[in-house]
Amino acid sequence: MKPLNPEYTFIPVGKVDFMFPLKYEGDLYRPPSEASSLILQATIGCSHNRCSFCAMYKKKKYRERSLEELKSDIALTSGNFPRTRRVFLADGNALAVSSEKLIKLLDLLNQAFPDLERVSLYGNPQDLLQKSVKELIELKTNKLGMIYLGVESGSASVLKSVNKGVTPDEMTEAASRVKEAGIPLSITVLNGLAGLEGSEEHALATAALLNKIDPDYIGLLSLISVPGTSMHRAFEEGLLTPLNSWQLLEEIKMIVERLELTKSVFRANHASNYLPLKATLSRDKESLLNMLNSVISSKSSRSLKSEYLRGL
Numbered sequence: 001m002k003p004l005n006p007e008y009t010f011i012p013v014g015k016v017d018f019m020f021p022l023k024y025e026g027d028l029y030r031p032p033s034e035a036s037s038l039i040l041q042a043t044i045g046c047s048h049n050r051c052s053f054c055a056m057y058k059k060k061k062y063r064e065r066s067l068e069e070l071k072s073d074i075a076l077t078s079g080n081f082p083r084t085r086r087v088f089l090a091d092g093n094a095l096a097v098s099s100e101k102l103i104k105l106l107d108l109l110n111q112a113f114p115d116l117e118r119v120s121l122y123g124n125p126q127d128l129l130q131k132s133v134k135e136l137i138e139l140k141t142n143k144l145g146m147i148y149l150g151v152e153s154g155s156a157s158v159l160k161s162v163n164k165g166v167t168p169d170e171m172t173e174a175a176s177r178v179k180e181a182g183i184p185l186s187i188t189v190l191n192g193l194a195g196l197e198g199s200e201e202h203a204l205a206t207a208a209l210l211n212k213i214d215p216d217y218i219g220l221l222s223l224i225s226v227p228g229t230s231m232h233r234a235f236e237e238g239l240l241t242p243l244n245s246w247q248l249l250e251e252i253k254m255i256v257e258r259l260e261l262t263k264s265v266f267r268a269n270h271a272s273n274y275l276p277l278k279a280t281l282s283r284d285k286e287s288l289l290n291m292l293n294s295v296i297s298s299k300s301s302r303s304l305k306s307e308y309l310r311g312l
Helices: 067-078 099-112 125-129 133-141 156-161 168-181 199-213 230-236 245-257 281-298
Strands: 002-004 008-013 016-021 028-030 038-041 086-090 118-123 144-152 185-191 217-222 265-267 278-280
Touching: 028 038, 028 086, 038 067, 067 099, 099 133, 118 125, 125 144, 125 168, 133 144, 133 168, 144 168, 144 199, 156 168, 156 199, 168 185, 168 199, 185 199, 185 245, 199 245, 217 245, 245 281, 265 281, 278 281
Parallel strands: 038 086, 086 118, 118 144, 144 185, 185 217, 217 265
Antiparallel strands: 002 028, 008 016, 265 278
C-alpha cells in the first residue's frame, strides 16, 4: 500500500506514466502493482476501519461517491488519456458498493476507455460475504479483473486481537467466492502482526490458511507500527514485543517452508519489507528458502533495506 499525493494520479499512456491532476479527499493508497493505473476514488475511507494496526483511513468517515461525481472524473481523464488500460478503485474497500452500482460504474469505464484491460479494487472479507458468486461473475464480465483481499493472518486469535472482524473460516469462504467467479485474487499477509509472543502461531496458521485458499498472488508486507493506533500503544506499553528485522525474516521463512500452492506468485517487495523477495512458489520455493537461509545466517545488515527507506 502506497500513499499518493492527493492532488495527482498516475495515468498510463502507452509505455509512459504521466501525472494528471485529479483532486482526492485525504491521503490515497494503492497496491504497488497499481503504480501505472488510473486511481479513481469510488469510496471515501473504509467501511470497517477498526483494524488495530491500520491508520490509513482514521481521518475519514466512510461514504460512497455518487455516480455523477465519478462520471465527471472519468470524463476529465478520458478526453486527455483515452488509452488508459488499468483502473484502480479506491479507497479502502470499494467492493462495499452494491453490485448494481459497481456494474454501472464499470460500464462507464468501459465506454470511456476502449483499451481498458482491467479494473481492480480492495475488498474486505465482509464485503465479499455479502456478494454472491453470480454477482462476482457479472462484475468479472464487466472487467473487474483483480481483487486485493487483506487476510493479514490465518490465526483466529490474531484476527480477533487486531479487530479484523472475521474468522479464518469466513476469510476462506470470502476468498473461495472470488476464485469460483474466476477473478484473480491477491492476498495480503502482514508479517510481524502478532508480535514476538505470537509469531509462531501467526506463521503456522497463516501458511495453513494460504494453502486452503491457494490464491493467484500473495503480497507479504512487514508491520510498521503507526503512532495513534491501538497496536502502537500495545507495543509502547509492553503488551506486545515488536519483531526485529531478523525475527521478521525468520517468520517469513516459517511461512514459506509450509506453503504448498499450485501457482501462486509470491511478492515481498513492498516498501515495508527489509528484504525484497519474488517467487512463483510452485517452482521457486527451494531457491527462495535458500536465499532466506543465506541472508539470515549471514546477519549482515548490508543485505537488508535501511530503516529510513521503509514506508507504509
